[in-house]
Amino acid sequence: MRLSFLAVAGAALLAGCGGGADAPTATGAWIRLPAVPGRPAAAYVAIRGGDQDVRLTSLRIPAARLVELHRTSSAGGVMxxxxxxxxxVPAGATVALSPGGDHAMLFDLDPALKAGGTTRVTLMFDKAPPIELDAKLAAPGTAGPP
Ligand SMILES: [Cu+2]
Structure with missing residues (x-):
């Protein structure tokens, strides 16, 4: 009797993990390469929230030594x-990491990466599964998504 109760509880737990919950999605990832090799690059992506509030905690980019999430602000006309x-990433909202706004800063990006190519990016969340996608590589100075 006790065993069968545990089995049912376990199955319910698995169902809760597997489907049902509407997880965030991400599209349009791109990286602006640095004008001067060795300077940081920036990564951008559009995230659509799922059915619960989550937070983007990091970007994993194997081609970079270090990735930071950055907030851009303007005070007294100085950015x-x-x-x-x-x-x-609030539920149902679209959050854009974009030039002039929040973005990811990439330090020591592999200098072999060239505009026109792609590199792998994984978005990590506090309460949602990771999202893996390819980011397009754009030339230095590119203003918007390539
Ligand atoms: Cu930055």
Whole structure:
């Protein structure tokens, strides 16, 4: 009797993990290559929230040594950016990491990467499964998605 109860509870738990929940999605990832090799690159992507509030906690990019999430702000007409721990992705909202806004900063990106190519990016969340996608590589100075 006890065993069968556990089996049912376990099955319910698995069902909750597997489907049902509407996880965030991501599209249009791209990376702007640095004008000067060795300078940081920036990564952008559009994220659509799922059915619950989550936070984007990091981007994993094997081609970069270090990736930081940055918030851009403007005070007294001066634009500045600073690292943040996470970026909110509210349920049902579209959150765009884009030039002039929040973005990911990539340090020591593999210099062999060239505009026109792609590289693998994994978005990590606090309460949603990771999203893996290819980011298009854009030439330095590119203003919008390639
Ligand atoms: Cu930055």
């Amino acid at each position: 500045s950016m600073a690292p943040v721990d996470a970026i909110d």
